[in-house]
Amino acid sequence: MRLTVLASIAALLSGPAVAESFDQIDDRSEFVSVVANKNLTRLGITLTVTPSGQIVGRAFGRPVTGAWQWKSGYFCRDLYWGQRNLGANCQAVRVQGSTVRFISDQGTGDYADLQLQ
Structure with a gap:
């Protein structure tokens, strides 16, 4: 179970990348x-990304914390x-309606789709 949870969390802000009909987010202001x-x-999993560069939330009963910045078109x-x-x-980062797709390794790795609420 622990390995499955870790894989889910890692994949979260990381299946293979597929463009489908998602629109690319290219700059920080659009992302925010x-x-x-x-x-x-x-x-x-429930996370919040703040404009000040923080990531807070919970995943599978444990806290999730972190920091983010926008660099050269990437989260x-x-x-x-x-x-x-x-x-x-x-x-x-790509978006389609209320789905946000985060694709790891500058868009070449695994992805995770999250729903905006």
Whole structure:
């Protein structure tokens, strides 16, 4: 169970990347207008990304904390799940309606879809 939880959290702000009909978010102001101070949810996960660069929430009963910044067109975050450091990763961000897709490794890795609420 623990490995499954870690994989889900890691994939969260990280399946293979697929563009489908998602629109790319290219700059910080657009990203902030779409996601800041809204809940990003997925089964067992609720996160908030603040305009000041914080990530807070819960995943599978443990706190999630971190920091983010926008660098060269990517959402770059450092993330903790409880005491476990999930590390840094810069991710492409795409949006389709109320779904936000974070694609790890500057858009070349795995992705996680979260719902805006």
